[in-house]
Amino acid sequence: MVVAGDRANQLLDCALDAFLEVGYAPVGVKEITTRAGVSHGTFYNYFENKRQLLSVLVEREMADFFAVLTRVEAGLQNGCVEQTLRQAVFEANREMLTLVDDRAEVLSFIIIDVPGIDQSALDGHLAMFREASRRASAALQIAVDSGVADPDLHTDFAGQAWISYLLGVSAPAIADGAGLSDLDAVADALTVLLLDGLPAIGVFE
Incomplete structure (x- = not known):
């Protein structure tokens, strides 16, 4: 906490x-x-000590990313059609990319350096990925349950893919501690890739 x-x-x-x-x-x-x-x-x-402070620090710095995914799920629960899904995914991508752009140096430390500190730190990062994927999957499950998305969509896999896409496009900025460019274009490309991309991942039939 x-x-x-x-x-x-x-x-x-x-x-x-x-x-x-x-x-x-x-x-x-x-x-x-x-x-x-x-x-x-x-x-x-x-x-308790410096190590426990680090755990709290990581949790604090990542909290805004989890909050974005939670808002997506909450928003879609109020009504999910194709347009609202596209808009929600785009806005979530845009918000999270903005967080990366604003905090690239900090995220470089947290995502690249911290996992190498000890096994507990690495396990913590894997747990964060699983939790982010779970929240992304929950949002996509609403689309399936609403009849908007492909009923055969494997939402667990799609949620993991969504977070992996975000990490992939953010990696150069995080590695360099530099910012991203043209956030709207990148967010739109991620949205299209997730919703219309590979048949095994794309949300729509």
Whole structure:
């Protein structure tokens, strides 16, 4: 669970700045508290140790992506026809690509560096992929249940494909810590690929 509160977020922000500057391993609790201007004891009011702080940090930074997928599902539950599905998928793609564009350097650390810290970090990333895919699949299942999408669509696979597409087009920006270009065009291409693409994946018959 993401730790709430201004002080906790201040510590997370200071830790993130330090991790981006020198990497995770060289940074100790002392450096984080010094940057935050708080005592060593204050740190432990919010976090068990640096490793637990990292888990909370990753959860915080990825929360907006999960929120986008949750909104897609909620929106489609209010009524799903082909046009609303296309618009919902496009807007979700656009929102998530914007998050990548705005936070490319941070995501480079989280997606590329963090999984190599330990097995738990790698397992956490795999769990995040599965959860993102589950939420994407839930949205697509509404389209199937509404008679909009192909009734034979394997929504679990399609949800994984959706998240994989997003990761694929975002990878260069994340790897370089740079931004994406022409977000609308990329979001539209992803939408077309998901909804009309490969027969095994495309949502429509």
